[in-house]
Amino acid sequence: MSHTQSPLLQPYQSDHLRLPNRIAMAPMTRGRADDVTAVPSPLTKTYYAQRADAGLIVTEGIWPDRLGKGGPGIPGLVDDAQVAGWREVTGAVHAAGGRIFAQLWHVGRMTHPVTLPDGELPVAPSPVRIASEPIYTREGSLDHVTPRAMTTAEADALIAAFAAEARNAIRAGFDGVEVHGANGYLIQQFLAENTNLRDDRFGGSRNGRLRFAVEAVEAVAAEIGPERVGLRISPDNPENEIAEEDPQGTYRSLVSALAPLGLAYLHVIERGAYGALADLRPLWPGTLIANFNGPEPTTRRAGEGVLDAGLADVFSFGRLFISNPDLPARIAADAPFNRHVEHLVYGGGAEGYIDYPALDGASA
Numbered sequence: 001m002s003h004t005q006s007p008l009l010q011p012y013q014s015d016h017l018r019l020p021n022r023i024a025m026a027p028m029t030r031g032r033a034d035d036v037t038a039v040p041s042p043l044t045k046t047y048y049a050q051r052a053d054a055g056l057i058v059t060e061g062i063w064p065d066r067l068g069k070g071g072p073g074i075p076g077l078v079d080d081a082q083v084a085g086w087r088e089v090t091g092a093v094h095a096a097g098g099r100i101f102a103q104l105w106h107v108g109r110m111t112h113p114v115t116l117p118d119g120e121l122p123v124a125p126s127p128v129r130i131a132s133e134p135i136y137t138r139e140g141s142l143d144h145v146t147p148r149a150m151t152t153a154e155a156d157a158l159i160a161a162f163a164a165e166a167r168n169a170i171r172a173g174f175d176g177v178e179v180h181g182a183n184g185y186l187i188q189q190f191l192a193e194n195t196n197l198r199d200d201r202f203g204g205s206r207n208g209r210l211r212f213a214v215e216a217v218e219a220v221a222a223e224i225g226p227e228r229v230g231l232r233i234s235p236d237n238p239e240n241e242i243a244e245e246d247p248q249g250t251y252r253s254l255v256s257a258l259a260p261l262g263l264a265y266l267h268v269i270e271r272g273a274y275g276a277l278a279d280l281r282p283l284w285p286g287t288l289i290a291n292f293n294g295p296e297p298t299t300r301r302a303g304e305g306v307l308d309a310g311l312a313d314v315f316s317f318g319r320l321f322i323s324n325p326d327l328p329a330r331i332a333a334d335a336p337f338n339r340h341v342e343h344l345v346y347g348g349g350a351e352g353y354i355d356y357p358a359l360d361g362a363s364a
């Protein structure tokens with residue numbers, strides 16, 4: 001077998017990361033936390049522990065503020081019960097030999113009053129409503145509402161909330177955190193021209209649009225140390241009604257501003273016409289994790305191609321990890337992959353969550 005030749009199976013070491021392979025588990029929301037307490041389900045520790053052979057696990061997005069919750073069953077990391085719930089997860093992953101970062105995720109306008117406490121309005125950089133598609137809620141699909149523009153003081157407070165969430169992540173035993181700056185959620189709403197119409201210091205110019213992302217990452221890094229902080233971006237991703245006029249200009253500036261911080265990694269989702277990986281790789285001196293986001297689960301070959309081309313150090317897989325808890329072992333054995341069951345992805349219980357079989361036939 002040619003398995004030792006897969007670049008995905010080579011160990012990776014940087015100043016801050018020591019990974020047994022270059023296969024990361026991409027962050028994926030699964031909607032199984034308690035919808036009232038936002039404490040992760042007891043099943044969640046099994047789910048992540050089954051996947052502990054990943055070089056690095058990045059968790060599903062976890063909110064830093066009650067208005068950052070995007071839908072039913074999304075976990076938080078702001079109170080002691082949530083910290084205790086996540087401590088169970090990190091303990092199980094570490095006992096299984098893995099490494100796990102928490103994804104810090106505020107959705108901005110991508111939520112609905114029925115998802116938020118007291119039916120509050122979503123907050124966003126600017127009151128720009130999503131018109132093209134509904135949003136999923138516990139009451140089914142609903143039209144988006146127009147979000148409320150956060151004040152400058154609220155934006156500053158939210159940056160502090162990201163830092164506080166990072167502190168809670170460390171208390172919960174995580175090895176680090178990933179700030180979610182991708183896929184049209186709050187941070188990308190600050191970055192994009194069509195969703196940031198502000199004229200305070202968080203808008204108005206390119207530097208203004210970058211400011212929330214830069215200050216949030218700086219605050220998180222100051223709180224827990226830059227070596228425990230990653231940032232995820234998705235340049236030119238039109239998802240969730242984002243329209244970036246100049247992705248190259250925006251992301252070159254963002255990456256250059258953050259490069260001196262000495263972060264654990266930059267996680268780039270490549271999508272759209274702008275070839276983000278090739279363009280940004282030379283500007284980023286640290287670890288780069290790559291991901292592709294297309295209609296079908298990204299293939300093993302696609303990840304190998306990126307590593308072979310030197311475009312990234314580590315590649316993250318999402319959907320393949322939902323259905324293949326032992327993904328590195330399957331790649332090593334050149335074994336076939338299980339296909340994920342679409343309707344079991346979000347919400348529910350054990351089915352479609354912790355019952356995908358490992359190669360040896362047992363649930364991993």
Ligand SMILES: Cc1cc2nc3c(=O)[nH]c(=O)nc-3n(C[C@H](O)[C@H](O)[C@H](O)COP(=O)(O)O)c2cc1C
Binds near residue numbers: 027183
């Ligand atoms: C069910 C599901 C949930 C996701 N949730 C998140 C999330 O919470 N945070 C995030 O940054 N990306 C999220 N993503 C995007 C994935 O991290 C990844 O970019 C995408 O699945 C493409 O990788 P793949 O082709 O290997 O699946 C999600 C994707 C899926 C399929």
